[in-house]
Structures are given as structure tokens and as C-alpha cells.
Amino acid sequence: MAVQLSRTFELFERAMRVVPGGIYGHQTPALLVPGSYPYFFARGDGSHVWDVDGNEYIDYLCSYGPIVVGHCHPAVEEAVLRQMRDGNCFNAPTPLWIELAEHLVELTPFADWAVFAKNGSDVCTWAVEVARAATGRRKVVKAAGAYHGTHAWCSPLPAGITDEDRANVLEVPWNDLSALTALVTSESSAIAAIILTPFRHDAFHDSELPVDGYLAGVRRLCDQHGIVFILDDVRAGFRLHLGGSGEYFGVRPDLACYCKAIANGYALSACVGREAFRNAAQDVFFTGSYFTSGVPMAAALACLRTLAAEDGIARMDALGRRLCEGLDRAARAHDLRVTTSGPPALPFMSFADDPGQSLNRVFCAAMAERGIYLHPHHNWFMSAAHTEADIDRTVDRAEQAFKIVAAER
Ligand SMILES: Cc1ncc(COP(=O)(O)O)c(C=O)c1O
Structure with a gap:
């Protein structure tokens, strides 16, 4: 599935000229599948973020943790x-x-x-x-x-x-x-x-x-x-x-x-x-x-x-559980075994028998292309701004992404 990321690559090329590695540390794009993920963001609102090409994502990284009540609360x-x-x-x-x-x-x-x-x-x-x-x-x-x-x-x-x-x-x-x-x-x-x-x-x-x-x-x-x-x-x-x-x-x-x-x-x-x-x-x-x-x-x-x-802690727990249960159900429908781990408010998912997490890279890249921002190798973060509708949309997109993983296995 093609995703339009031309501005991301244009900016990354510029960054590479003046910043060692372009973007370093935990946000390095080196860990992500090129062509599936944006490298620069323009704005955020609640549980959603928009990249510099105008693509919208449900954000399960929450800036690697800081965003807890939602972007721009x-x-x-x-x-x-x-x-x-x-x-x-x-x-x-x-x-x-x-x-x-x-x-x-x-x-x-x-x-x-x-x-x-x-x-x-x-x-x-x-x-x-x-x-x-x-x-x-x-x-x-x-x-x-x-x-x-x-x-x-x-x-x-x-x-x-x-x-x-x-x-x-x-x-x-x-x-x-x-x-x-x-x-x-x-x-x-x-x-x-x-x-x-x-x-x-x-x-x-x-x-x-x-x-x-x-x-x-x-x-x-x-x-x-x-x-x-x-x-x-x-x-x-x-x-x-x-x-x-x-x-x-x-x-x-x-x-x-x-x-x-x-x-x-x-x-x-x-x-x-x-x-x-x-x-x-x-x-x-x-x-x-x-x-x-x-x-x-x-x-x-x-x-x-x-x-x-806003009772945010209980909310993140409930939403994280809903997400993990949904992913588990969607994976089983494609005969895939996944492990969801961590407390529900900081969930993570990996595939059974996937020691290098390479199937997770395929899965998370397919999700990014469908507007769901997950990381294949780092735990995810819920925010109190996520909604039940976000989770249900995520599980729906996961059904498509699991199909791709099942074909690659
Ligand atoms: C458990 C833990 N300790 C310390 C740090 C370092 O924090 P910072 O990146 O703000 O220096 C992090 C960052 O991810 C962390 O997850």
C-alpha cells in the first residue's frame, strides 16, 4: 500500500546534511521500515498526529511516553x-x-x-x-x-x-x-x-x-x-x-x-x-x-x-486491555500467535517464534501505512485521549496487516 511521504524524505535529506545521522537516539528512523513511516511530524490533536505530508495516524507511541492526556490538551x-x-x-x-x-x-x-x-x-x-x-x-x-x-x-x-x-x-x-x-x-x-x-x-x-x-x-x-x-x-x-x-x-x-x-x-x-x-x-x-x-x-x-x-489512569488501563484483546482476536483469525505483554497502559505485541521481531516490523509497517503508529521493537503507550473508536479502528486495520504477515510467514 503506497503512502505519500515525499516531504518526509525531502526533509530527511536536508537533515542528513547538517545533523549527524539526520535524527538520532530513540527516534532514529533506522529501526523503522523505510517508506512506511514518516520521519517528521507537523501537528497533534488528542490521540491523533499528522505528519509533514498530511497523513493522519492514531498515535500509540505518544512521543515515546510524554503525551499522556492527549496532544494539545x-x-x-x-x-x-x-x-x-x-x-x-x-x-x-x-x-x-x-x-x-x-x-x-x-x-x-x-x-x-x-x-x-x-x-x-x-x-x-x-x-x-x-x-x-x-x-x-x-x-x-x-x-x-x-x-x-x-x-x-x-x-x-x-x-x-x-x-x-x-x-x-x-x-x-x-x-x-x-x-x-x-x-x-x-x-x-x-x-x-x-x-x-x-x-x-x-x-x-x-x-x-x-x-x-x-x-x-x-x-x-x-x-x-x-x-x-x-x-x-x-x-x-x-x-x-x-x-x-x-x-x-x-x-x-x-x-x-x-x-x-x-x-x-x-x-x-x-x-x-x-x-x-x-x-x-x-x-x-x-x-x-x-x-x-x-x-x-x-x-x-x-x-x-x-x-x-478525567480518571485517566483507569481509562488507559481499560483502553489498553481493549486493544490487546482485539489484536489477539484478530491475529488468531489469521492463524497467527501473538503475545501481548506489559501493563495495558503500556502495551506491546510480538509474534510467537519471531526472535528478531522481523514479523513485527512487517506488521507495524503495514499498520503505519494504514494510519496506525506503532513501533515494532519498543513498548507502546496509551493516552487518556484515546477512544474506543480509535481502538476499534486499530483492530480493523490490524486484521488487514495480519493478513500481510500471514502471507509473509
Ligand atoms: C526507564 C527510563 N529511564 C531513563 C530514561 C531516560 O530519560 P531521558 O530520555 O528523558 O533522558 C528513559 C527514557 O526512555 C527510560 O525509559
Whole structure:
């Protein structure tokens, strides 16, 4: 099915001349089937986006997470415009700095304070440093393959990184409490922090929920050995529970990192923490030219209040379930076996016996050509702006795309 993408390719050619790789990082087109996906977008409204060639898509990537109440939600945009008229960036914060910190502390049962930055990477790295300052220890334990950002200690690719950058990082398999217990027992006097995402959402992999007792076991180990438990909730935060994904899975960390959905697309990240770490949080130098900007904070307050007022969390859960059930049904009608994984608000689908996810590339490309934006190797995101009609249309298009996959198999 031909899709008109001439403007996308024209712009990409221009970008390649002046930007290394054209578009880099997680939005690189290298992971997508060329000719099926747009590389540049022009606008968004609710659950729909339009590319630079005028093609319309139902958006299941939500900008890789940030858009949680829908593109251009009026409550968020009004709050943004109001603050923009007064100014964004000053010599000191606006009062929104306090209002938002108070709001996060109120929402999060274990938290007594909050700090703000711009990216998930900023707060994940800072949380590790706070754990080191609090414990006087050096090492950090993470799950193998888990993504915590672009900084040298955890960047997924080796270019530009030295062995020394990784010297204090220990890795264990996700969901393996015995391996973690063995590591902690042998190294406990050196371990400052265990940092985990609330569920496994590695790219190129089905999502995996924590098995019964895993996160509680992590909590217990941290308590027994004086280790700081950091929940990296950058990707899932505010999609599963307003009090953080720890509440959804029944665990309370010491520090939790947020970004993505906190401000519906405006640049902001946050770390919240317990009283016991307030002094360490004060000691670790943390700043950035835009950390105190008012506009993203106005957006965050409006976004979090809208999520609560519209019962967005329950909505995303219900819509995600409807999507997964529909895809599963449509696949079976073509004699295909698919796995839907992850919490319904951050769903993912892959094909059985498709280790390189090459069938998923065919499927997602066919969906993009039919106006449904999915990623073949990265979990998807629901927003509170998706509708039942969006899901039903998606399942209808999936029936056509599964037919193509069945023919290629
Ligand atoms: C779990 C997790 N941690 C950290 C990050 C890094 O966030 P950022 O890209 O805002 O630096 C991401 C980004 O995708 C993430 O998913």
C-alpha cells in the first residue's frame, strides 16, 4: 500500500546534511521500515498526529511516553500560555516550583521532598549520586539490559564510554531475586543503590511484569543491607498510578525518578524521596540552565490534575486491555500467535517464534501505512485521549496487516 511521504524524505535529506545521522537516539528512523513511516511530524490533536505530508495516524507511541492526556490538551495548553505570557525563565524559580513539589509529595505516599530537572537521564544519575552520598558507598546494581538513560554509567552503546565509567555498575537478570540476593550478600558493604524500572520494558523484548515477591524482596534486601532502592519510573510513571508505579505493584522505594508523562510533552523530570535522604539530596550538586523554568511546571500541574479529574489512569488501563484483546482476536483469525505483554497502559505485541521481531516490523509497517503508529521493537503507550473508536479502528486495520504477515510467514 503506497503512502505519500515525499516531504518526509525531502526533509530527511536536508537533515542528513547538517545533523549527524539526520535524527538520532530513540527516534532514529533506522529501526523503522523505510517508506512506511514518516520521519517528521507537523501537528497533534488528542490521540491523533499528522505528519509533514498530511497523513493522519492514531498515535500509540505518544512521543515515546510524554503525551499522556492527549496532544494539545486544552487544560495543559491554557496553563502553558498563561505562564508563557508572564515569562518562563528567570533568575530564580517561580512559585510553581513549590506548588509542584507539594503536589508530588501529596501524591506520593513515601515522598517528603521533590527536585526537578529536564530529562530522565538527569534524575536517574542524580539519584545514584544521592545514594552514594547517603551511604558512603560506590556501587550501583541494575538489571541487565535495562535502560536508565544516556549517561556514561548506563548508556546502552559503547562508543565514547570507558571501562572506568562502568567500574561501579553491577548487573543482575531482571526478576531473579536469588541472583540479586547472592550479589548483595557478597558485595553489600560496597553497594549504594539498586535501581530498577517497575517492570521490564527493554526494547527488542516482550515486557515482563515483576513476579510475585520480587519487588518486595528487593525492598527487604535494601532494608537489611542499608542500600537505597531507586525506582526508575521515567517511562511508566503517571500511566499506572498517580502515586507512582510502586503503588501499582505494591512496593515503596526510597527515591523515584519521573519524566515522560509528568508534563504532557513539556520538558521536565523529577525525583521524589524520603526524609532520610534529604541531607544527601542537598549535598549533591544539581542544576541546569532550565531546571527552574516555569512553563513546564505549569504544564505538569495541569497534566497531573487533568489525569486525576478525567480518571485517566483507569481509562488507559481499560483502553489498553481493549486493544490487546482485539489484536489477539484478530491475529488468531489469521492463524497467527501473538503475545501481548506489559501493563495495558503500556502495551506491546510480538509474534510467537519471531526472535528478531522481523514479523513485527512487517506488521507495524503495514499498520503505519494504514494510519496506525506503532513501533515494532519498543513498548507502546496509551493516552487518556484515546477512544474506543480509535481502538476499534486499530483492530480493523490490524486484521488487514495480519493478513500481510500471514502471507509473509
Ligand atoms: C526507564 C527510563 N529511564 C531513563 C530514561 C531516560 O530519560 P531521558 O530520555 O528523558 O533522558 C528513559 C527514557 O526512555 C527510560 O525509559
